Amino acid sequence: MTHGVTRRAGRGEGRTAYAYLAPALLVLVGLMGYPIYQLVLISLFDYGQEQVSGGAPLTFLGLDNYATLLADRQFWSVLGQTVAFAAFCVVGTLLVGTALAVLATKVRTWARMVLFLAALGAWSTPAVAGSTIWLFLFDANFGFVNEVLGTTGFSWMFGKWTAFGVVAAEVIWCSFPFVMVTLYAGIKAIPGEVLEAAALDGASTWRTTRSVVLPLLRPLLIVVTIQSIIWDFKVFTQIYVMTSGGGIAGRNLVLNVYAYQQAFAASEYGLGAAIGVVMTLLLLLVTLGYLRALRRSGEEL
Amino acid sequence: MKYLLHIVQPMEGVSEMRFVVLTAVAVAALAGCSPVQSGPAASGGDEQTxxxxxxxxxxxxxxxxxxxxxxxxxxxxxxxxxxxxxxxxxxxxxxxxxxxxxxxxxxxxxxxxxxxxxxxxxxxxxxxxxxxxxxxxxxxxxxxxxxxxxxxxxxxxxxxxxxxxVRALYYRTDVFSELGLQPPATLADIAPLARRIRQAKPDMLGISAGGKYTYGAMPFVWANGGDIAREDGGKYVAAIDSPESKAGLKQYTELIADDICPPAQCAANGGDASVEAFRAGKAAMVIGGDFNRKSVDASTAAGKYAVVPLPGKDSGSIAPAFxxxxxxxxxxxxxxxxxxxxxxxxxxxxxxxxxxxxxxxxxxxxxxxxxxxxxxxxxxxxxxxxxxAGTKFVPVTPNWAKVDAQGVLPTLIQQVATGEQDLDGAAKAAADQMNAAFSS
Missing domain, CATH: 3.40.190.10 (Periplasmic binding protein-like II)
Structure with a gap:
């Protein structure tokens, strides 16, 4: 932000600014505002299939859908599970992505090509296909993993933690390429003179990474972290496909699958919308909290 | 509307006046609209061409x-x-x-x-x-x-x-004659019989009983005099936690155990997957439908199986099928x-x-x-x-679709079969969830 200019901006200039922003604002309101408005609205009604098709009158419930949701013990356990699962996936994705990005800057061209092709392959695989392939890999009787480990007959998807582990591995597998490619570009964009200067000053590799590379990568790291948080919190396909809709007795449920099963598949759109609103608020809170924490640590965003 | 005012707190830096205006606009916007509804279904017509x-x-x-x-x-x-x-x-x-x-x-x-x-x-x-x-x-x-x-x-x-x-009991005639066994005469006979088979043939499931196989499990409940729910003055009330229902659930979930049908293999199975194990020659018994016959005849079990009605509680009786x-x-x-x-x-x-x-x-x-x-x-x-012999059906209420979508019965069976919850607790939880759905 250039100091002074904005402070002196008069009312007229502000209006001009709004005029320039208007098209973007209109698109935003249309594409984001209206759906969210509908979501909130539906969450305040008893809105099922009968109401949608006009067979029954609409009943305004106020916050009853939210009260039902918050009083449901399963909701809280699923929420806790979702947060832990997402946190694990985010950390895993960032670690794998960063490590491979660094690796990509150190190896020869052909090795880098192979690495990128493999990553892009994982990235472009549709979620359903990827999940199914992983499921085959971990199949109890015919899976490659059991064959290699010599544990034929072991059912990975039966135990709560092994099932979560396999799904988390799949999620990390299909989301690390984004982190890797972004950070690789970031590392490549660091001017050679800066690194050279550090080397001339006698900084070790570790010291250079910590004091030069990471601070320069910070804006990118923030972006990929927020992206990962949002993606991994909203995981649906992998859990739905790999644990066949939430695992044995629903012990592998995450919030999105829970919302689908309890609300949308059951035609309880009002309740489903309430879950959607709660999820949106939670994600906003997490993201805002993260940004604030960063700002407090003295970083310009 | 009063709820809205509770949750919207004035933010710092926003003047009181502005807050009131904003809230008023928000409330007016919400009150003026309601979610879309398509018009009541047209009553239709009677064109002849x-x-x-x-x-x-x-x-x-x-x-x-x-x-x-x-x-x-x-x-x-x-x-x-x-x-x-x-x-x-x-x-x-x-x-x-x-x-x-x-x-x-x-x-x-x-x-x-x-x-x-x-x-x-x-x-x-x-x-x-x-x-x-x-x-x-x-x-x-x-x-x-x-x-x-x-x-x-x-x-x-x-x-x-x-x-x-309708479903009945498929069993492998070759396995039964090799071990000198007769098909079960009562529901209570199934578990010991299945256990004996698995003991003699550890690679085989005594009976392929899926944890998500609702229509395979319900005959056990019905034969014991229990039911999913009963109608009471035009409304359904869950009966899945009655003593009779629990006796049936106990009999069925007993089958999903390491010495009959290991939970790791069977707990996630629905009807199709349960029958699939029988088709693959990996199960000595399964509850299957008349609609499964063609596919079993085209499998490794072809020519080596017979079907009997699923026995009821007493010898000679037939368990009510879905x-x-x-x-x-x-x-x-x-x-x-x-x-x-x-x-x-x-x-x-x-x-x-x-x-x-x-x-x-x-x-x-x-x-x-x-x-x-x-x-x-x-x-x-x-x-x-x-x-x-008489059949049974699921509760005839639009809310049944909800109970079905929420997987209430499979969850109950799986919880008990995996020992995650005891039968009383799981049945009570399922009944509560059903009642909540029925009353909505």
Missing amino acids: GQLRVWLFDEVNRGPKEAVVKEAVTEFQAAHQGVTVDVQYIQVQTRAERFKAAFSDPQSAPDVAEFGNTDLAGYVAGGGFGELDLSSWADGQDLLPAVLETGKVDGKVYGLPWYVG AGGNLLGVMKGSQRKTLATQFVQLLGGKVYQRKMFDAMGNLPTFGDVQAEVAEADPALEPFTKTLE
């Missing part, structure tokens, strides 16, 4: 079904000048979305549709199907009463039963009511049910046609016997 649209379910092997349906279409078009019949095959898995869309938008809806009888109550409440008048239809008198019940809501017929599906099956109905918004009803009566009538049996093996819903095909094919006897 034009295109009649029909939705039928797609099948794994659709050829024979399509051939019979084509024959019916040709006959119908020949009898009705200026009428064409357009048949579309829809996927069973995505039926919920297709039907929901059809109910919300009558323009894209068919006139006639095939649908599962457990979906009936929800579809009728959603305004999807109209009442069917079968009173003046000659074939109608021979419909089996218990089967016709599955097409009724509040005593009115909305669907003509096209075929019925009366599954599909119905044919006329959509409420159809513009060609009479034509649609006539087509339903043709395709669902005796002649074409017989043809469908020959083509697909679907069990007819007419008493006399059923007796006729049973005579021609003795392998059907265990299934027709099971039907004669």
Whole structure:
């Protein structure tokens, strides 16, 4: 932000600014505002299939859908599970992505090509296909993993933690390429003179990474972290496909699958919308909290 | 509205006045609008010409079904000048979305549709199907009463039963004779028998009992005098936590154990996966439907199996089976009511049910046609016997779809089978969840 200019901006200039922003604002309101408005609205009604098709009158419930949701013990356990699962996936994705990005800057061209092709392959695989392939890999009787480990007959998807582990591995597998490619570009964009200067000053590799590379990568790291948080919190396909809709007795449920099963598949759109609103608020809170924490640590965003 | 004011707190830096204005605008916006609703389903019309649209379910092997349906279409078009019949095959898995869309938008809806009888109550409440008048239809008198019940809501017929599906006990004759065993005479015999088989043949499941196999488990509950729910003054109340129901659940969940059907292998299985284990030759027994016969005959178990009715609580009795099956109905918004009803009566009538049996093996819903095909094919006897002994059905309420979607019964069975919860606690939780759904 250039100091002074904005402070002196008069009312007229502000209006001009709004005029320039208007098209973007209109698109935003249309594409984001209206759906969210509908979501909130539906969450305040008893809105099922009968109401949608006009067979029954609409009943305004106020916050009853939210009260039902918050009083449901399963909701809280699923929420806790979702947060832990997402946190694990985010950390895993960032670690794998960063490590491979660094690796990509150190190896020869052909090795880098192979690495990128493999990553892009994982990235472009549709979620359903990827999940199914992983499921085959971990199949109890015919899976490659059991064959290699010599544990034929072991059912990975039966135990709560092994099932979560396999799904988390799949999620990390299909989301690390984004982190890797972004950070690789970031590392490549660091001017050679800066690194050279550090080397001339006698900084070790570790010291250079910590004091030069990471601070320069910070804006990118923030972006990929927020992206990962949002993606991994909203995981649906992998859990739905790999644990066949939430695992044995629903012990592998995450919030999105829970919302689908309890609300949308059951035609309880009002309740489903309430879950959607709660999820949106939670994600906003997490993201805002993260940004604030960063700002407090003295970083310009 | 008062709720809204509670949660919107004035933010720092926003003047009081501005806050009041914002809140007022928000409240006005919310109060002025409500979510979209399509108009009440049009009452339909009664045109005598034009295109009649029909939705039928797609099948794994659709050829024979399509051939019979084509024959019916040709006959119908020949009898009705200026009428064409357009048949579309829809996927069973995505039926919920297709039907929901059809109910919300009558323009894209068919006139006639095939649908599962457990979906009936929800579809009728959603305004999807109209009442069917079968009173003046000659074939109608021979419909089996218990089967016709599955097409009724509040005593009115909305669907003509096209075929019925019941399950019985498949067992491997080679394994049983090798070990010198007899098929079980009571439900209580199954567990010890299955245990003995697995002991002698550790690679085999004593009985393939799936944790998600609701229709395999419910006969155990019904035979013990329990039920999913009972009707009480027009409302359903969960009965799955009654002592009788729990006795049945105990008998079934006992089967999902390491010495019969290990939870790691069986707890996640539904009906198809359970039968699949039997087809693969990995199970000595399974509860399977008459509709599974063709696929078992095309598997490694072919020629090495027999079927008996699933025994009941006492020796010689038969456990009540779930009366599954599909119905044919006329959509409420159809513009060609009479034509649609006539087509339903043709395709669902005796002649074409017989043809469908020959083509697909679907069990007819007419008493006399059923007796006729049973005579021609003795392998059907265990299934027709099971039907004669009396069948049971899921609660006929639109809320059943919700209980089904939420997986209440599979969760109950899985929780008990994996030892995650004891039977009393799991049954109580399932009953609470059901009651919440029934009262909504």
